[in-house]
Structure formats: C-alpha cells, structure tokens
Amino acid sequence: MRRLLRASIAALSITLAAVGMPMAANEAHAVEHPTYSHHPWPDASKDFKTKGVFTTPNQRTITVHQGATIRSGSGGTCSITLIGDRTGYTAEHCSHGRWTRGTEIFDQSNHRIGRVAAMSRGLDAVKINLDPAVRVDGRWEKRDYNSLNVGEPVHVLGLGQRFNESRVTDHPLMGWNGRPNTVALVSPLNSKPGTSGGAMVDRYNRVIGINVGYLENYTGKYGAYIPWNVVDSELR
Structure with a gap:
C-alpha cells in the first residue's frame, strides 16, 4: 500500500508540473535539476589554403572583424572574440590539444594575426595577443x-x-x-x-x-x- 501511495504521489507531481500547478518543495526538486x-x-569545414602564410614582423596591416574565422589546431575553422585593439580570445577546444603559449594563430587567409598568450587547464578559453600589424574593426x-x-x-x-x-x-x-x-x-x-x-x-x-x-x-x-x-x- 505504501509503495502504491508513493507511486501515486510521484505520478501526481509529474501531472501538476505539466499543467503548471505548484508542487511541494520535495516533489519539485526532482524536476528542477535536469541532467545536461x-x-x-566542432570545427567547420577545413577550407584553409596551405601556402601564402605571412609571418614576418613587417607584414602588411591586417583588419580583423569581430567573430572572424580563424584556423583551428586541426586546420579547420573556428571563430575569434575581440576585446579592445590588442586582445583576442577563442575556445580552447579549437586547439585540438595542439596549442601552447606562443602558438601562432592564423586568420582565414592564413595571415598570422597573433599568438596564444594564456591558457588554463580545463577552461575552454584561450587568450590571444594580437600582432602589431593587426587592426581591429570597431x-x-x-x-x-x-x-x-x-x-x-x-x-x-x-x-x-x-x-x-x-x-x-x-x-x-x-x-x-x-x-x-x-x-x-x-x-x-x-x-x-x-x-x-x-x-x-x-x-x-x-x-x-x-x-x-x-x-x-x-x-x-x-x-x-x-x-x-x-x-x-x-x-x-
């Protein structure tokens, strides 16, 4: 009888939740913390060229737009976040485990735009110091x-x-x-x-x-x- 009563209460809790009616705190707890x-x-298509990379200190000015595509560690496509005029960020999983501090970062045309400046174990973010030749749009x-x-x-x-x-x-x-x-x-x-x-x-x-x-x-x-x-x- 007790098992049947508990099952009935659980079923009622689900029904009340479905129609938006309030539940007791101990009953609501089970449905307010779903598993995510x-x-x-993943990277977008690997469409980068393999030649024509500009890496010299005197490279021409390169304009980088917010959210521009960059080359991932596997040669695919990720994107960049820009802050101020000298700093960028991207997701660490874009490195595919191949980036360390100092790794060069390239744009969609294979121009070097900066280097990895900071990473933190387990944090899915990478800080990038932009090259002096880079001009941030905006x-x-x-x-x-x-x-x-x-x-x-x-x-x-x-x-x-x-x-x-x-x-x-x-x-x-x-x-x-x-x-x-x-x-x-x-x-x-x-x-x-x-x-x-x-x-x-x-x-x-x-x-x-x-x-x-x-x-x-x-x-x-x-x-x-x-x-x-x-x-x-x-x-x-």
Whole structure:
C-alpha cells in the first residue's frame, strides 16, 4: 500500500508540473535539476589554403572583424572574440590539444594575426595577443555577467556573421568540460559548428562572453558561452 501511495504521489507531481500547478518543495526538486549533456561546437569545414602564410614582423596591416574565422589546431575553422585593439580570445577546444603559449594563430587567409598568450587547464578559453600589424574593426568592450537581465536579447558573432537573436535565461552557471559554474546559457540555440570562440554580444554590441557550444536536456538545446567573470579569473 505504501509503495502504491508513493507511486501515486510521484505520478501526481509529474501531472501538476505539466499543467503548471505548484508542487511541494520535495516533489519539485526532482524536476528542477535536469541532467545536461554538453556539446562543444566542432570545427567547420577545413577550407584553409596551405601556402601564402605571412609571418614576418613587417607584414602588411591586417583588419580583423569581430567573430572572424580563424584556423583551428586541426586546420579547420573556428571563430575569434575581440576585446579592445590588442586582445583576442577563442575556445580552447579549437586547439585540438595542439596549442601552447606562443602558438601562432592564423586568420582565414592564413595571415598570422597573433599568438596564444594564456591558457588554463580545463577552461575552454584561450587568450590571444594580437600582432602589431593587426587592426581591429570597431571598439569592443566587455560587459559583466552579473549586469545581465533575464530575457535580454543577445547574438553570436561567428564565422564572420551575426546569428539570429537568443535570450538570456535564468539558468545558473553550468558545468563545462568537467568544470563547475563555467558557462551561461541562452535560448533558443542560434549558432552552429565553426562558431566556437566567437563573441556573444548584447544589443549594444558589448561582449558578454565567448561562445563555445550548447547544452542539451529534455527541454531542448541552449547556447553556451563563458562569461568574463570566469575567463578573467584565470586568463590574465
């Protein structure tokens, strides 16, 4: 009888949740913490040339746009986040384990645009010092994660383009690559392979973090980005 009663209560809890009716705290707990699977975006197609690389100190001026494509560690395509006029970031998983501090970073035309300046074990972000010959298109500033409001519109800038609007969610910071409290979530998911490392920006083009992929559970897929309070605490 007790087993039957517990089963009946569990079934009722699910029914109430489905129709939006309140549940007791101990019953709600089971459905408020779903299991997420995380998915770093893979590289886009490997379409880079293998010749004509400019690496000399006197190379011509190269203009880099926010969310521009860069070459990944495997020769595929990822994207870059720009801050100020001398600093870039991208996703660490774009390195495929082949980057270390000092590794050269190349744009879509195989011009060297900088070198890896900082990495942190387990953090899916890489800091890049841009070469003196690089000119950043526009002025790009950071926006603190704690200043965001639920429902604010945001966009991914990656693969050289602006993707459709997503919205800030009320999810807490989630785990990523085995690191707790690492990524923030937006919905709906509006990015694709090759956008890893690109910028997540607000409606005023202030950069709120680095796009890395998506998290998925039974409610759907959520865009995932690493906010600056996480990045800046480890990549200096």
